[in-house]
Amino acid sequence: MLSAVKRFLIGRPLKSAALGEQKLNKLKALAILSSDALSSVAYGTEQILLVLVTVSTVAFWYSLPIAVGVLFLLTALILSYRQIIFSYPHGGGAYVVSKENLGVNAGLIAGGSLLVDYILTVAVSVSAGTDAITSAFPKLHDHTILIAIILVIFITLLNLRGVTESASILAYPVYLFVIALFVLIGVGGFKILTGQVSPELHPTLGTPVAGITLFLLLRAFASGCSALTGVEAISNAIPNFKDPAPNNAAKTLILMGSLLAILFSGITFLAYYYGIKPSPTETVVSQIANQTFGRNVMYYFIQGTTALILVLAANTGYSAFPLLAYNLAKDKYIPRMFTMRGDRLGYSNGILTLGVASIILIIAFKGETEQLIPLYAVGVFIPFTLSQSGMIVKWFREKPKGWGYKFIINFVGALISFTVMMIFFITKFTQVWSVLLFLPIIVYCFHRINRHYESVGEQLRLKAGEPAVLIEGNVIIVPVAGITQVVENSINYAKSLTDQVIAVYVSFDREDEKLFEQKWKSWQPDVRLVTLHSHYRSIIQPLTKFIDTVEHKAAESNYWVTVLIPQFIPKKSWHNILHNQSSILIRAFLLYKRKVVVATVPYHFQK
Secondary structure, X not given: OHHHHHHHHHOOOOOHHHHHHHOEOHHHHHHHHOHHXXXXXXXXXXXXXXHHOOOOXXXXXXXXXHHHHHHHHHHHHHHHHHHHHHHOOOOOHHHHHXXXXXXXXXXXXXXXXXHHHHHHHHHHHHHHHHHHHHXXXXXXXXXXXXXXXXXXXXXXXXXXXXXXXXXXXXXXXXXXXXXXXHHHHHHHHXXXXXXXXXXXXXXXXXXXXXXXXXXXXXXXXXXXXXXXXXXXXXXXXXXXXXXXXXXXXXXXXXXXXXXXXXXXXXXXXXXXXXXXXXXXXXXXXXXXXXXXXXXXXXXXXXXXXXXXXXXXXXXXXXXXXXXXXXXXXXXXXXXXXXXXXXXXXXXXXXXXXXXXXXXXXXXXXXXXXXXXXXXXXXHHHHHHHHHHHHHHHXXXXXXXXXXXXXXXXXXXXXXXXXXXXXXXXXXXXXXXXXXXXXXXXXHXXXXXXXXXXXXXXXXXXXXXXXXXXXXXXXXXXXXXOOOOHHHHHHHHHHXXXXXXXXXXXXXXXXXXXXXXXXXXXXXXXXXXXXXXXXOOOOXXXXXXXXXXXXHHHHHHOOEEEEEEEEEEEOOOHHHHHHOOOHHHHHHHHHOOOOXXXXXXXXXXXXX
């Protein structure tokens, strides 16, 4: 039943040989790895205007030079991550770059930041998309959390079906959004050129503004840089590309950067020229579309695709989180289960973990994740800064041909990224202070997990010259609850292994104990029976005390103790709840005892 449901939801298992078929071409990769970056166009300009409006609407002309600064940083990041793709073609992005060039702790800070950031990406994106849905249908507002959870489950299932299948479905809304914004920018630009938009709607460039400060401009710049979230995703997901993977990833990165630059520039310019003011009830993109087209089909098409891209921006997290988790798990900093591929050849444990963590976040913040956006942004600029700094160290240490040009690109990127990160910390400390708390905790947990794996490896490793532990024999203890076919099956199996078999019966009543001993002598006279009386109606306590005594005596002669637990298996799984599962409790308790082997002898019912 469960396997049938699983197959319906995520499809038939794929053979390992089909892994090559699950690789992405450039167009599909652009859709699923750029959705986060492209969706930020919907709110990047608005974030700038929200800061400038605190001074005056006259200050809106500063949005243009600020946008130029954001584009300058975008160019530096794109060129830098292109270098990272070719220098580290196996993926890992900021984590691998920082670890190899700045040290393990720097790498773990970058990796931990990105893991948390991808969880925030899903929670924030889905919540933003849910807000767009409930704005269109106000009656659904009371069900915001439920809608967000359903959306997360849907995207999770879609990704569990495999990278190629999810990309085929998600590519359409992403490209529809790009087309919609190109049409909006094109028609808006045409109206401006033909004089259909009054030049009096906006302040003239260079107009003096009272109260404007460098600090406020830097704050607006930092807010605008929220449009750059998701830029690093492609460098993390290089293994998902078709061969030659680095070349295809680099071309996709350039294409994403170009689209992001054009769309962000166009929306910012239209917002300035139209004199758009940020409103709590209507987004900047909605106001631009309204002034350009009016409330017609094109307006609703733009709003619909914007809502879709905001939801699907979460898919960038689903594409990058599992691969980053794989790299951390491969280096033994998080559980090894994240290195395992699922039925559809994706890293399903990473996908499921991301989905569950996002749902927990949405429930904890009741679907209102606006306060997470600064945390989300600063979580991106920490690895941005570390990866750029790591590449600076790499070029300075290796000095390859033409390294000076590469060094300058990374230096500029590191400097601006660090500046933006510090502006976030200074201006929004009350919202991002938790980064300073949870990052050290995450890094500490990484090290603890790594030490555990190193300890396990040391204990499992064969050591030359160390004498092997000899086992002279085996004593088998069979806990019995009565004289049944299940017990007979276990006793016969034990007798086939050794002649040192001890049956143990725990009784709660003295009369019952004597009666059982008499029956046993006539049934299995050649098998020793030990009866234990339990004063407190506990089976495990007297049984384990007896096993400890036998184990202690057996150890003196290099004998091991095996506890053979009889267990019947009902034909139908739901029948298990109708029976007392004592065998499960005994087995769970005994597994942690040294030099005690615990085995189960199943007896299958026929009906």
